[in-house]
Amino acid sequence: MAREDTDRIESGDGSHHPGPPRFVTVGEGLINPNGDEMETRDELAPWNLDRNPDGEFVWNVADAPEESTATPTDAPIAEFVPDVPGEYTLVLEAPDGEHELTVRAFPQQADKSGQPRPQVRLEATVDTDRDSDPNRNPNRIQFAATTKLAGSDATADDETQTDLTVEYYIDDRSALELDDRNGIRTAELVEQELEYPVRVYAVAVTDDGRYSIPDAVELDSEPGADGVQLERPFEPPSWVEDAVVYEIFTRRFPDQDDPTFETIADRVDHLADLGVDVLWLTPMLETDRGFGTPDSQGGPHGYHTDDYLQVDPDLGTLADFEALVDACHDHDIRVVFDLVINHTGDTHPFYEAAVDDSHPEHERYRDWYRWEDFEERDADTYFGWDGIPNLDHSNPAVRAYLLEVIDFWAPLVDGFRTDVAWGVPLGFWTEVSDRLRRYDAEFFLLDETIPSDVEMGGGRFHMHHDDVLHDTLESVAAAAVSADGAGGTGRNEEGWRREAEAEAENSDTDTENAVADTFSDMSVDASDGASAILDAVDERARRGTHPDSEWLLYVENHDTDRFLTEHGRDAQQAAAAATFTLPGSPMLYYGQETGLTERREPMNWGAFDAALLEYYHQLCDLRQSVPALQRAAALERVSYEASTKYAVAYARDASTADRAVQSDQTDAEDGPERVLIVLNFSPEPTTVRVNERVSGPDLLSGAQVVSQSDGDESDWERTVTVDSAVVLESEGSATE
Template structure:
């Protein structure tokens, strides 16, 4: 697909067609109306708010969908619980803080009519309590659809009898749920969206199903679906099939290709490396025209591209749009999907919109002044995160901003397979809900990955399919810090002399992620990784949420450099043997030492590369290491708290494996009872067994990782 990127960033219009670049697929949110979307579920203490200064807190608002710049939108209360005086703010994109628990009905008056929205406000909650999880399903009977749920609270293997289940039908749909939790089939003449929330001491993230008639207004007949049921059930929050278990590879786009000619073309020339590794997904850090392009010094973060100057133009130093599309095609030829790093919380302060906003003499000053959030406009002091100069935050409370950013999403969703959302917590939840609906309605295989630090389970269930697992990553860092072997410079002392390289940033202050988050669990030793996985359930993550498991990324220092080779191998093995989708940051597998240094194409650590190839091969081939295989704790004894043992079990095949990890130097001895085969599935070699002590059947020597088949 060849598309013009001749976009006038000052006017927001293309030179060729007089308007915002149009995607070929015809993206549309919902039914194309301004209806604000699904019911909202909040607490009275949090509400639906989006103020300045919430650097690490998720934002939210009430907003019309498919917004039109300059159109009139008005919010008001239709019904509220007794005693409430809460009102939405007087803005097209409004805030609303319920003051009494209960159900509110809001009205949005828009150019296409009046739309109603249900807001369920729960009492204030103690966030230290575990949060329920709910999974909604339905059975199709002769004349009725019977809803059913599975609801659990962390630490319980059964549905909690104290949980209440609340059902809601989308305000856009014409159907009602009876007191017995059923819907007459004859009432499902069009698509019906149903939501369930489990309520105990806290309320769950909602789950949803869609009831689609087999014929009628949807135009779906029995021959198309292959079903004899009058209604089929769809699960809109499920991730695409290709996402589950897909090994992900992140590249720092301007540092990965050949450094004598760093272009999209030379990235494509290096794809054989990813194919040989067994990579399924390529995540490209920003490659658009940005302030931080080639030549940006490392004390300014290197050529990172996260301060965009033009959302519709690739960096010309990397090539043309056609060159980028050829790269995507080359990935697809190798069955590698491509994920675009979307940066819509902020722009560069050299973006033409911002330059117009701060310049009163600019002809578009009045238009763009309201496109940004301000601490104090007269001082030209924009709202930013963490005091980071040069990246002013956009104002998503402006319908024109939302309309523009939707056109950005539409444009790139035509070419790539998914989006990774940078600083996702800085963009309102309502906007991500609209984006999810917009792109997945057009392409059910489209993928959405969020960055929230700390990870926010509200991003699941109809916003994102996958989340950065910052809890596991920070836990791995804590373990590395406790056992790693580094010299006073922070380098692995065994290899320090070989670690100097162009672009190395070891002398920098702490990496970005280390400046503002520490999400590791409060547990000692290597067993903390098991607590990190359990934390997903305690937080109440949506059952369909997938997790990106990583040791390092572009915002962290290199694990190898910080904590040494032994710890890095064990941490890497953890990401490939725990539930989730493992990710490699370019050079992790080849011994790169600088956070954003050029890829070490001519200096691979071949032993380390072979180690990661074996991990990927094992992960892809063994069903007991798949994301949906159970994680089971084992009784074990070790001569160091830097070691841990656990099991994974595939419920479909019945196969099980035992995983032994050791993060420290040298060899640990781990004793277990479980009956096992004695060949290490990772290395292919027989394990080294010593004399076990009383009460244990096996005493196994573990360097970094041993994976053993269980004997039934």
């Protein structure tokens, strides 16, 4: 894939307009302070700063609720904290004119913890009631929204719901307005010969002011055209919806005698044979944490960037990287680039200039970073990681440069996974998402936030790391192993966390200690056993995730210890089956399928655990061939009785799904539309009694694991024997 010259990529309509309406909470607003390591940042910023980073930008309040005295800070990239609920109109004075921005501030909540958040789905329909001539074009577009409280199955439209209302907004870049029935006449769109699509937003609001992630519909019309195109701008690319993702630790995956892009390309057959759809490469840019980095500093990981526009020469050239991407594409595998723009390495030339008073570029770059104390050269960092100083995204020059970085890599890959996404302001991600979508509607964005942040959905990222499910799988497995007294390391949950803390005290905390283990424990209460994994899935909705948000499901990654080592083979297989059978996109970390036991050790080419590899082959095959395991299938809780609380049963059902929203994988058409999944995290086999009319062999192993239940069959229809995981075709509940 040769890099071609492309037109300049631009955000929005190409102007400095600051983007779509903003929805915030009184007293919290749009702020981007130092510290707050686990908090999401935000701020007001002109778009397309790569065109004019040195321009003069001034923010003012043009309209505000009565009694408000809130004003933006005096900076091109400003902070703004509304002090009264209501709607504010801000004006950005920019070199290309004045731009208005709506900021809707909702009341501050006394206690938001545990409160379900509203969700909204906006629909646009063509109103033909008043047009009796079928040869004429429809003359009106009607907008309506369905709403619900997160986690509830009940929905209602905004006219009948008593405790939820819907507010509608049109992007401030448009001169159009919604009529009193929340519609737009088609003629208005056509007459204006739009140069930029019109976007309409809906936000659901509770009586006490809790509000949803906004949903949107985009309208476009070509000059002279009679019709209007409707699009859903927040939907993920179709190729991602049922994808199997594979993360490689770039410098440990290839042939260790010659670890290069070329030898990674030589190993792509392994991924294709496994059934991988997306390859996520950990950083491969120029870095001081490449080959030769000791294990005490995390091994050769590359997250300390020294040059954003150069690949690590030890891995090869840019042309070699492009050849690797081509090899993946030849196997129908997409490539995701690990974008690290929250921080640089402390050996980056920009940082070296910033800390050196005698450097000719010192004055320019000292303001590119955040400082706890500049005189002491004490940079703002996360978690005491002194080697990765945080960039200051409130500096227009930083944003301009990062947009150039994004523009450089976007034509070369299929998507970005963004490291420490929570450290970069939300408004910047909104611009990046808009920019990339307008460049390539199929470009994919995956965020890392700890804890996972639903604000990253709805016009920012398509997919989020599901750290809640990951930590719950860890908690369930640790408790199961501890209760049994066998398997894995024999440590209970407190034991392995205490060991992680001890490692941190006696090693370079820069990278040795896993982020997920030390800084985050997002698991739901696992005291009731394996059913907690279903609670973890419910937790996504309770927090108000956007309806189009996808979730990356994983049992381990480059920041965690190996599940196999910590909890044993049976628990690892049960956890893996959970990631392949619950709603979301399963991810494998290199070597998970071949028996690796250390977090970042070289891939064990030529020494695979053949039985384990076959198990993962079966998981991938099932995921891609069974409609009931894909995105459109519903997750159902079922009644069951188990001999251990570390077993759980649930169903996936695609029988009522709209097949049009499923992926176009033709081999999935003939598979079962309902399956029962039974998982067992304990090291010993167990039996589970269910009311499902299951039959046939286990779709994973081919073994016969089902028998008639003894006792009262009206209570329990079948008994299932499970080692770690079984997937069974089901005709539905026996009590229906």
